[in-house]
Amino acid sequence: MALSGSALADRILGGWLGRIAGNMLGKPVENGHHWTRDRIDRYLRRADALPLTDYLPALEPPPDPVEFELRPEWQSCVRGRIHGSCRDDDVDYSVLGLHLLETHGPDFSTEQVGEVWLLRLPYLQTFTAERAAYRNLTAGVKPPLSATLDNPYQEWIGALIRADVHGWVNPGDPRRAAAMARRDAVLSHTGNGVYGAMWAAALIAAAFTADGPRAAIESALDRIPPRCRLARTVRRVAxxxxxxxxxxxxxxxxxxxxxxxxxIHVVPNAAVLTAGLLYGAGDFTTTIALTVRGGLDTDSNGATAGSVAGVLCGAAAIPPQWTEPLEDRVRSAVFGFDGARVSDLAARTHRLAVLG
Incomplete structure (x- = not known):
């Protein structure tokens, strides 16, 4: 099924809105050491919020601060208190990726990815593998060594969270999406860290034309080595x-x-994400709710699940409790983009997708 015109624009906007909403849903409980699946569900039961069909509620009166300690940003990420999106690296990298493609086109080099980081992304808003790579770039270390020098996070989830834009601009073309995501990922990651980015980009590209999440997952698996641990884990969940x-x-x-x-390793998080997509069965709310309830890197997994589910159903079909509180605004640490309209970012992404 080929998409064009308003249908394609709606699916791309769905990807952006889904990514932001899923990220916001998972952000208050982003700490895999503390916020286990059991603890997340205990919180939701105490808040009378199961099944989860909206953003996390705030417990009133405040609960035990040790048992239910939310991230510091929780007050702007919980139900009834959201006015536009919170700033988060899971969304920053989508914004940065859009700028990269607008500046350098689809044939960008890995070196150009690094240049865009240094020009547009504050160092203190990078984490784990991205911070290691950033530090290496400032010292004059070029890729691919930028990914390996003093970087113990090479197979963590960071490259996967940067992959969405490569899927959005390649609707129905997972091969090209994966190739672009690889060029981006090798700046900071190796092995399964790179394969995670390729898989996620291909998954999102495939979602534009696939008959549901299972077909998109299978198509994306074709784009990574079949015997890598990431592929074996995804197939195991399936x-x-x-x-x-x-x-x-x-x-x-x-x-x-x-x-x-x-x-924060990419492999266990890919398992949580795959389970959320399969058991969500294409329903937007169920998909992001199950994915966040799965624990680990909740905001990153929620964001990618929301992106896939948003592309599958389109923006018009995302229930309003997820989109209306965003007020079409995104906070971002990327220079020049704070306060941007989500609809504008999606329209710019659509122009790139149409240009090919």
Missing amino acids: SLHDAGVAWADVLVQLERETAGLPW
Whole structure:
């Protein structure tokens, strides 16, 4: 199914809105050490918010600060208090990626990715692998060494969260999306860290034309090495889903199979994301709710799940409780973009997609 005109524009806007909404949903509980799946659900039960169909509610009176300690930004990310999006790196990199493509086109080089970072992204708004790569760039270290020198985070989730824009501008073309995401990712990541970015970009590109999330996941798997740990983990989740295993039991099993990996590593987070997409079955609310309830890097996973689900259903079909509080505004640390309209960012992305 080919998309064009208003239908394509609606799907791209759906990706942007979905990414921002999913990120906002997961942001208050982003701490995989503390906010386990069980603790997230205990919070939601105490707030009478299961099933989860809206942004996280604030518990009143305030709960035990040790048991339910939300991130400092929680007051602008919870139900009834959202007025535009919070600033977050999961959205900053989508904005930065758009600027990269507008400036250098689809044939950008990895070196140009680094130049855009240095010109537009504050150092203190980078984390883990991105901060290591940024530090290397300022010292004159060029890619691919920028990804490996003094960087213990090479297979963490950072490159995956930068991948969406490469999918949005390549609707129905997961091969090209993955290739562009790879050029971006190798600035800071190696191995499964790069494969995660390629898979996510291909997943989003495939979602424009795929018959549901399962077909998009399968198409995206074709773009990464079949024996890499990321691909094997995604296939494992899919096989358990096909066997009728319950969502929560799938996550328990995958937690065992990925034991020992940090909570920001790309592989266990890909398992949570895949489960959210499959068990969400294309429904926007169910998809991002299950993904965030899955724990680990909740805001990053919620963002990518929201992007995929938003592309699958289009902006017009996203329930208003997710989009109206955003007020068509995005906060961003990327120089020149703070306060941008989400609709404008989506329109600019659409122009790039049409140009090809």
